Amino acid sequence: MTVDALPYTDFYKAKKGIWSWLFTLDHKRIALLYLYAIISFFLVGATLGILMRLELFQPGKDIIEPQTYNQIFTLHGVIMIFLFIIPSIPAIFGNFLLPLILGTDDVAFPKLNLLSFYLYVLGALFALSTLIFGDGPADTGWTFYAPYSVKTGTNVTMSVLAAFILGFSSILTGLNFIVTIHRLRTPGMGFNQMPLFSWALYATSWIQVLATPVIGITLLMIVAERVFGIGLFDPSIGGDPILYQHLFWIYSHPAVYIMALPAMGVVSEIIPTFAQRTIFGYKAIAYSSMAIAFIGYFVWGHHMFTSGMSGPAAIIFSILTFLVAIPTSIKVFNWLATLYKGSIVIDTPLLYALAFIFNFLIGGLTGLLLGALAADVHVHDTYFVVGHFHYVMFGGTGFAFFGALHYWFPKIWGRMYNKKVANTAFAIFLIGFNILYFPMLILGIMGMPRRYYDYLPEFTSLNQISTVGSWITVTGIILMLINLIVAARKGEKAPDNPWNGITLEWQTKSPPPLENFDKMPQIPEGGPYNFPNAYKHKH
Amino acid sequence: MNASNFVEGVDFSLYLILSIAVFFLVGITAVMIYFLIRYRKKRNPVATNIEGSYTLEIIWTVIPTILVLIMFWYGWTGYKPMLTAPNDAMEIEAVGQMWKWTFNYPNGKSSDTLVIPIDKAVKLNLVSKDVLHSLYIPAFRIKQDVVPGKDFSMWFIGQKLGRYDILCAEYCGQLHSYMLSSVHVIEENKYDEWLNKKEDTSNEHPGLTLMKKNACLSCHTQDGTRLVGPSFKDIIGKTETIIVDGKEQTIIVDRDYIFNKISNPTSSTVKGYQSGLMPQLNLSEQEVNDMIDYISTIK
Amino acid sequence: MDHTFHLPNSGHNFDAKSSKLGMWLFLYTELLLFGGLFLVYMVYRELNSEAFLLASFKLNVWMGTFNTVLLITSSMTIAMSITALQKGNKKLSVNLMWLTIIAALGFLVVKYFEWGAKFEHGLVPGMEHYDTLPMGERLYFYLYFFMTGLHGLHVIIGAIFILFVIRGVNKGTVTPERYSLSENAGLYWHLVDLVWIYLFPLFYLIH
Amino acid sequence: MSDNNNVHISSYKEHFSTWAALILLTFMTVAVSVFGAELRTLSVATAMIIATVKATAVGYYFMHIKYDPKIYKWMMGTVLALFTFFMIMLTIDYLTR
């Protein structure tokens, strides 16, 4: 490996001191601030997950009280959704890479970017403050369904306000990215020459901007109801608790695509790089991102099939739900076709990307089962749903997140990790993950409801397998993190373009200088993934 | 014979989709691994830039669309019959409240397990006294939320003799996972016998009967252990700290205090317990006094 | 090392088009924020149309009409102030903005009296008389206070925004060449007007 | 996006006429509602149609959408389409229960 010998100042060294970090307007530093914050919250949330698995190891009380258990799964859900997975890829890798892959030096509104970060911190503080102040963390589930969320004595108000503030942070990030993509592409880069990761972020950002306000106002209604003692969902004044569910899911279904689309964007970057060939069906992948974002608004009712919603509404929502699966499957098939006749280098990022496809397939296909009316009546609110969403969120987006971390690691830190250890950690993680969550799907079909502190004896053995899986997962993740932490401090120097990537971020130094580029980046000829040394073949 | 009339439709759509899912999962994973091996750098040093193919795009848009419409179709046909109960269905009121199911029969009988005759359509009118619950009978493949302020119902036919679990599937607070009951499918003649048998409560304290009926005992024990609320054991004469309007005060529990607490649960909160959980009930003065009479006997 | 190289498409340069696009995106979020409430209104009106009808008679149409006229007029003045700024007439522009702010204050004063009257009649959620109203009417007044309250908050924010623009024009940071801030304040103000255009008939006029 | 830099400046006259139209429409709705009360449900529809006409005028002339690049119309259209869909689905649910 040759290391570029030219002297330059990277963005770490360009400015010094703690304030130069806390008040930085540089998108790369903000991205790193997000990274450290988000990983910390992930570990907190994960620890709560492990605690739940321990409690569920056998029926009856093991280590915690029912009330504590309820608060734990709520906090686990809130942390994982609002503090980990929604911001994860956009706020970290979007921030770091969007300007780089578009060939510019920052996002459109750097100050707003810093404001988003501090709103994120504020929201996180609100969410965690419930551990110390008031009557303990909320015990409602992350969905805050009325009227329980209004009745319970726990500190729901704080948790809900946290979600509200985090929503604002998310809106501002989305707004920033949309404007950046519209206005700051490098000269000559049209929308159809953009890397697919920016397409994915573009679609995601629109969801953030247009869906988040709806949950904002809904949560404010919950706060008002708690503060004034009466409110808009209170049956005693004619309110309808089901309306709350509608408003909640009008946001929260599109939100699952806020989680999924950036991950798909990452996969669309990794696969062509490691296959060393152009992406198959660029436009199909790009436009299906937009289609998912758009159709995703129309399916929220599939969370409410048994809520008392009317039959005709349920039928319409079911059919729309199936439609949203189609653009997703288009993506999967195009990724698969991209491997065809590639010259594949099997490296850690690619392994994560392929594991994404595998896990996401299980998650997505179980999603189809949930979308079917009759089947959903049986498995709704059971562990089948828990299995489904861990597969898509953790097995999908989580794996893509760690894949992105391994893929852009040399760019971000200028160093390389130990690939053997990384691959071992990956294998343990993948195996543990499936042992942890696959039993949940079976439990669900057998009829074990979710949010259960205690369960019937016939569910014991599968729960035990699942708990053992959680220990294996922990091992894998800890190994992975240690490997990366060691590498970031003492890893060997990485070249500017270790994977022979072709998108613009690989044209600058690793780590990049403060202004990102010290010469004009060159757009690859004939499309963003047109690897020059591959044999050309047009269909 | 299936346990209920819905098992067939639900299971069909479930297994149909599962088999399509397994097919795609296995197929796609296999192709993926094959490509990894066949086109790895060693065996295929020069990649080919294939930009796409309209034919393929169309194929893999159309085939999933068709499959998905089939899935929708069977999901719908399995679901449709759940929407409307036959007119001759016998009606039973199912009441959900924090952590207890109660089933009220037209003749005034009430029971905490659901007893139904075999092969007869049963319609449950769902009533919630507090928050959302969901009545779920896994063996019958049926589930419906119980919403306060709304009159929803569900129906089914029990087709196989036996006892099946009833679970609460919508999170409803602390003891959500203990909100269990069961449905007992029995023969028609046994059912009639059961229905017309008066439960013998004559030698039971009227206060206890009332407390069972109002689910007090799902939160308060009689043996001194703490559940959701304080235990009733030795409660009269106990010194404890309560919170009124945010201020703590120490009191000695007496009849008046308990009377107040039952008639207006939000008037005070026992320190160390969660406020707002105890339900507001519509009880006559006599009934409350009966309960207090009984509570004072718990030693 | 030298820092002479600069990208042409830098995020550090001011760009009027970016700032306008950003503002519009923000307005969409505001629209959907109110949108959520309009959805609640719509559903409850479908469920309780008689009660809503009766309750709406308890509002004062003439005050509402007066406020509508005020807001529409202020919308015109703020739009004209941008035109004035673009044409280089700073003085006129500032004066028109002051007019807008006066209209905003007028709007709030009228609202104050309206709300005051509701308090007197005990129609505010939590008051004793409120608790005796039929269910649908209680929903109506709950929504009325929630929605006009949130709208009032936006009137205040909008007015403060305009104050900033006035300061900017006086200090010379907002100029005929660089009027983005004034344009954005205008857009925000029009949004406040837009929301009211729907609130007014929905609460006052659905007889 | 078009990069054309000669921005359009709306005239005072245009603003004033927009204002006049809005005021006229306002009094029309008030009239329909106060004096035409027997129209009842019809007046809800009328009021909403008039409000929409007013909103369009504000957007088109005051907010300058008329003279902005097409993308602004597209975006606004998308937002409104989404919102309309929300309304339709909620209505379907509540009217068919």
Ligand code: HEA
């Ligand atoms: C990353 C997040 C994410 C993603 C991407 C998805 C994707 C999907 N989800 Fe999921 N979902 C959640 C997160 C997510 N979900 C969460 C968090 C919940 C629970 C919330 C709670 O209650 O707490 C939930 C719950 C949930 C429910 C409600 C269940 C219930 O409570 O009863 C439903 C019902 O329809 C559903 C459906 C779907 C569908 C159809 C998809 C589709 O988009 C999937 C599409 C993908 C594929 C189909 C696989 C790839 C396709 C192929 C390989 C081709 C072959 C395919 C065909 C033949 C079509 N989801």
Ligand code: HEA
């Ligand atoms: C991205 C989202 C995400 C992720 C990653 C996870 C991760 C995990 N979740 Fe998740 N979960 C949710 C989102 C997520 N969850 C949501 C939204 C709910 C619904 C909540 C609700 O019902 O309201 C839920 C609910 C939920 C339940 C159901 C609770 C119930 O219904 O009763 C369970 C039960 O087992 C569970 C378990 C776990 C486990 C064991 C992990 C683990 O896999 C975590 C794995 C991670 C690790 C193993 C990391 C290891 C590291 C450490 C432990 C720290 C070590 C320390 C240092 C090195 C410093 N979760």
Ligand code: CUA
């Ligand atoms: Cu009742 Cu859960």
Ligand SMILES: [Cu+2]
């Ligand atoms: Cu969903």
